[in-house]
Amino acid sequence: MEFLVASGIGVLTAAGVYLTLRKRTFPVVLGIAMLSYAINVFLFAMGRLMVDRPPIYGKDVAEYTDPLPQALVLTAIVISFGMSAFVVVLALRAYLESGSDHVDGDPDDAPDHEDVLARQQREDER
Amino acid sequence: MSDLIIVPILLPAIIAAVCLVRVVRLSQLARLLSGASTLVILASALALFLSAKDGNITIYELGDWPAPFGIVLVLDRLSALMVLLTSVLGVVVLAHAVLTGLDRRGMHFHPLFQFQLLGLNGSFLTGDLFNLFVFFEVLLIASYGLMLHGQGQQRLHAGVKYVVVNLVGSTLFLIAVGILYGVTGTLNMADMALRVAEAPMGDQPLIRAGAQLLIAVFALKAALLPLHLWLPQTYASTSPAVAALFAILTKAGVYPIIRVTVLIFGADAGVAAFAPVGWMLPAAMLTILAGYVGVLAARNLRSLAAFGVIGSTGTLLVAVSLFTPKGIAAALYYMPHSVLAGGLVFLVTDLVRRGRGDDEDHLRPGRPFARIGQVSVLFMLAAIALAGLPPLSGFVGKVLILDASAGAALMPWIWAAVLGGTFFAILGLARAGSTLFWKAQGEPAEVPPTRHPFETAPAWFLLALVAGLTIFAGPMTDYAGETTTQLFERTPYIEAVLGEAPRQAEGLR
Numbered sequence A: 001m002e003f004l005v006a007s008g009i010g011v012l013t014a015a016g017v018y019l020t021l022r023k024r025t026f027p028v029v030l031g032i033a034m035l036s037y038a039i040n041v042f043l044f045a046m047g048r049l050m051v052d053r054p055p056i057y058g059k060d061v062a063e064y065t066d067p068l069p070q071a072l073v074l075t076a077i078v079i080s081f082g083m084s085a086f087v088v089v090l091a092l093r094a095y096l097e098s099g100s101d102h103v104d105g106d107p108d109d110a111p112d113h114e115d116v117l118a119r120q121q122r123e124d125e126r
Numbered sequence B: 001m002s003d004l005i006i007v008p009i010l011l012p013a014i015i016a017a018v019c020l021v022r023v024v025r026l027s028q029l030a031r032l033l034s035g036a037s038t039l040v041i042l043a044s045a046l047a048l049f050l051s052a053k054d055g056n057i058t059i060y061e062l063g064d065w066p067a068p069f070g071i072v073l074v075l076d077r078l079s080a081l082m083v084l085l086t087s088v089l090g091v092v093v094l095a096h097a098v099l100t101g102l103d104r105r106g107m108h109f110h111p112l113f114q115f116q117l118l119g120l121n122g123s124f125l126t127g128d129l130f131n132l133f134v135f136f137e138v139l140l141i142a143s144y145g146l147m148l149h150g151q152g153q154q155r156l157h158a159g160v161k162y163v164v165v166n167l168v169g170s171t172l173f174l175i176a177v178g179i180l181y182g183v184t185g186t187l188n189m190a191d192m193a194l195r196v197a198e199a200p201m202g203d204q205p206l207i208r209a210g211a212q213l214l215i216a217v218f219a220l221k222a223a224l225l226p227l228h229l230w231l232p233q234t235y236a237s238t239s240p241a242v243a244a245l246f247a248i249l250t251k252a253g254v255y256p257i258i259r260v261t262v263l264i265f266g267a268d269a270g271v272a273a274f275a276p277v278g279w280m281l282p283a284a285m286l287t288i289l290a291g292y293v294g295v296l297a298a299r300n301l302r303s304l305a306a307f308g309v310i311g312s313t314g315t316l317l318v319a320v321s322l323f324t325p326k327g328i329a330a331a332l333y334y335m336p337h338s339v340l341a342g343g344l345v346f347l348v349t350d351l352v353r354r355g356r357g358d359d360e361d362h363l364r365p366g367r368p369f370a371r372i373g374q375v376s377v378l379f380m381l382a383a384i385a386l387a388g389l390p391p392l393s394g395f396v397g398k399v400l401i402l403d404a405s406a407g408a409a410l411m412p413w414i415w416a417a418v419l420g421g422t423f424f425a426i427l428g429l430a431r432a433g434s435t436l437f438w439k440a441q442g443e444p445a446e447v448p449p450t451r452h453p454f455e456t457a458p459a460w461f462l463l464a465l466v467a468g469l470t471i472f473a474g475p476m477t478d479y480a481g482e483t484t485t486q487l488f489e490r491t492p493y494i495e496a497v498l499g500e501a502p503r504q505a506e507g508l509r
Helices: A002-020 A025-045 A067-098 A111-125 B002-020 B022-026 B029-053 B077-099 B109-125 B129-148 B153-184 B189-197 B201-221 B230-237 B240-246 B251-263 B277-297 B301-320 B325-359 B372-387 B393-404 B411-438 B457-471 B473-488 B490-498 B504-508
Strands: B058-061 B072-075
Touching: A002 A025, A025 A067, A025 B153, A067 B129, A067 B153, B002 B022, B002 B029, B002 B058, B002 B072, B002 B077, B002 B109, B022 B029, B029 B072, B029 B077, B029 B109, B058 B490, B072 B077, B072 B109, B072 B490, B077 B109, B077 B240, B077 B251, B077 B325, B077 B457, B077 B473, B109 B129, B109 B251, B129 B153, B129 B240, B129 B251, B153 B189, B153 B201, B153 B230, B189 B251, B189 B490, B201 B251, B201 B277, B230 B240, B230 B301, B240 B301, B240 B325, B251 B301, B251 B325, B251 B473, B251 B490, B277 B301, B277 B411, B301 B325, B301 B393, B301 B411, B325 B372, B325 B393, B325 B457, B325 B473, B372 B393, B372 B411, B372 B457, B393 B411, B393 B457, B393 B473, B457 B473, B473 B490
Parallel strands: none
Antiparallel strands: B058 B072
């Protein structure tokens, strides 16, 4: 189970970092969401991975799982949910006002457009 | 007395919520409430400052849960100083925003402003690492809103970047907190200090990794090179009055660097002892140069001021990253100066921008404007403060920093960076001032009808505070020295938080 959880966190983080470094806002937002999922699982795992143990006090229970990381994850989820909603609205607003969803917001050096032109040029030459 | 600690956190929360009500928001009542609340916070911050001055460490247990199980607010000399600085700057910026009508440009200025104060005060007062994260989020959310206040395309695009950078920063913060909790089993800073000190050899590398990550996140907030790239565009595209308040946001990154490194990762923390000491000093020196060279290269006054803030925070971080009592004491004298001077430069920028009309704050000769004489004097004094020339307090602060670095291995480099940075800053500011004020010619610009007769008053007040910091440099350095002594003597802090016999908590675990 440790291996599964650890590699899950690793894959999510890697995907999140990759997407966050993209140039358009949509993948960036997705990347942030992935990063925050990874962190939530990571925080949860920091209370040690236990199966079938209650996190609250009971008279006939001897072993507990640590309840604090669960509380932390709950807080982190709420905060990251609010932040994601905000960044989505902000990105949308920036896109609608400027007509460009590039993170740098400079349509002049939009590489996608250049790529298209360069490809056309290459085809013309052929 | 200890109940007073909660006022700077609770009051803005309530007032912000009240200001959100539609009736209040649309009337003059919001201004009144927000102003009154900021003044009351200032009064309580003064009272807290006076009570912490004698070296008392006061604790407030939220929900009456004792540490380390509950969250505590801790008031010592350092947090009292930071709260006082926040509330002073808050009053000045709010006065400027109201006098210039900035708060009427959007609907939610006052609630956001109060939430901003709440987040700042909370992060300075809390004694719990996860709670620090929560207050960081509060101050960040409020700063996103304030940064976008008034809107505009440029501001929105800068806003997206600012938000994304800080969201990634928050993620790293959580990883760091997670690692430290996983190893030590606590989030209370005082408790963690004890646990880190007695951590087994095998856990220490992990603690060191957590410490480095945590300090890196704080360095991001403090705009330490190479994590400073978000700052110039953000500060230059928001309204200058808001940027003046943001002058303390970078210090909200410097404060936890001092607190966490000295308290938790102190001399007895094994391999994690003073974890950032290796890389922070060179990075801080490069930050000074990046900031002040940016001042020289800036094309408008707002980005000039933003780079000035980077340079001044870099100077502060050089003193901090020595991690010697003398260095921290110098940093604590330079901290209030850096906040006040940064705020002052932005307020003057706003005055210039409002006066010049179409030319805004571009560094090109324009027409003279009403009160250009007064504003030019303000600009000159603000420039002196920012660059750290005599007679204002920046000079005293820089001398203290140079003196503190006297024994350090990198001393020639530190002196070169600080003095070279000052040189670039003087050049940049002199160029800006002569372009804006001496080369102004032609017909005077029309006076906009909205101008308030007292709109220069907040800037003069800030300047008076900087002057006060110079005149009372003696008591102020004494206070900085006492604060440093308190920081490095960690036992009273830990005992105040965890009770007389901190080891008692061990049995309950």
